[in-house]
Amino acid sequence: MVAELVTMGFQNLKSFLVALGPENPILRTTLRAHGRLHGFTLHFSKSTVSIQKQNREMILSSTQYVQIPIMMECYELFFDTIEPVSSDGRQILDFSKPALHKYKRNGLSFHFPSVPEDDVMNAYTHCYTPKPGDIVWDAGAHAGATTCFLSQMVGDKGTVYAFEPDEISQQYLARNLEMHRAANVIVVPCALNSSTGSVAFQADGTMAAGIREYLVYSGEGQAKIVATLSFADACKKLEKVPTYVKMDIEGAEVAVIDGARDFLKENPIYFAIESYHRVGGEYTYKALERIFRSIDYEVESSDKFGQMFTWARPK
16 A cells, blocks of 8 residues: 555656656756666757767657656667667667668668657567468557568468557558558558547657547647547457457557457457556556456566566467
8 A cells, every 4th residue: 555655656746747848947857867867868958858878869859758768768679679870979869850760670661750669579479470361450550660560470361450540640650551562451540449439639649649548648739539449349340350469559458458358258369468558556467467367368467578568368
């Protein structure tokens, strides 16, 4: 109980600081102090934030200030997977504006509106690797890097359904699909949720976009109403049940899976879910584990790939 109260206190403090805005000196001082504890130096300008560590520098737009702590947590992951630019002996990843970024592992490049998708395909395929001919869902497709990787795995006889309700991300998704000739991908411009209908969605083209109800921090004036589909209704609409689902939907994962319990009992599906989000004061991997076990799925969660993932499969 004491630990929960302490956690709530920290979260209230974080919410207070976030509400101050990116130009507030108290927020900047707090972020600098947090950075120093982890070996980072932060520099703020009017439009950007520079996060430096040794000879490496990551640059974000000041509008992305909420993402600074998680970007420091994933700092090594991004430098390990995205090709930096060398300048004056410094390795630089500039995510402050739209750009083309190249992945080290496979040499493929993609256009992104801001921060690119981190290459965590080893995590997504930890318990199941999509095979030629599979029907795959990429729920939270963003700009489509993971979508294209999945597209290559399932081949011409397979299909990837890319769920992406953010109009900004949709533009980059379409651009990347065309560039990589991913003809086996079908874009679904809807958000998965517990039920079919519509919902307020924070649509800003970033990796932090999501259904506002489930976001820990939601910006002002960025919400748009988007269409939603329940898991079962999405299968009905597409006339196919997926073999495998990759899910990164910023906290909505619990509502989606909880609303699909009965359907998932009757339709065995493999899941790889990013589950480090906090909803209702609890990390989503904990709720996901309870739900999957209740419908007789094997489930495990781990942060061994840099952040928390949950994998589930029918017994």
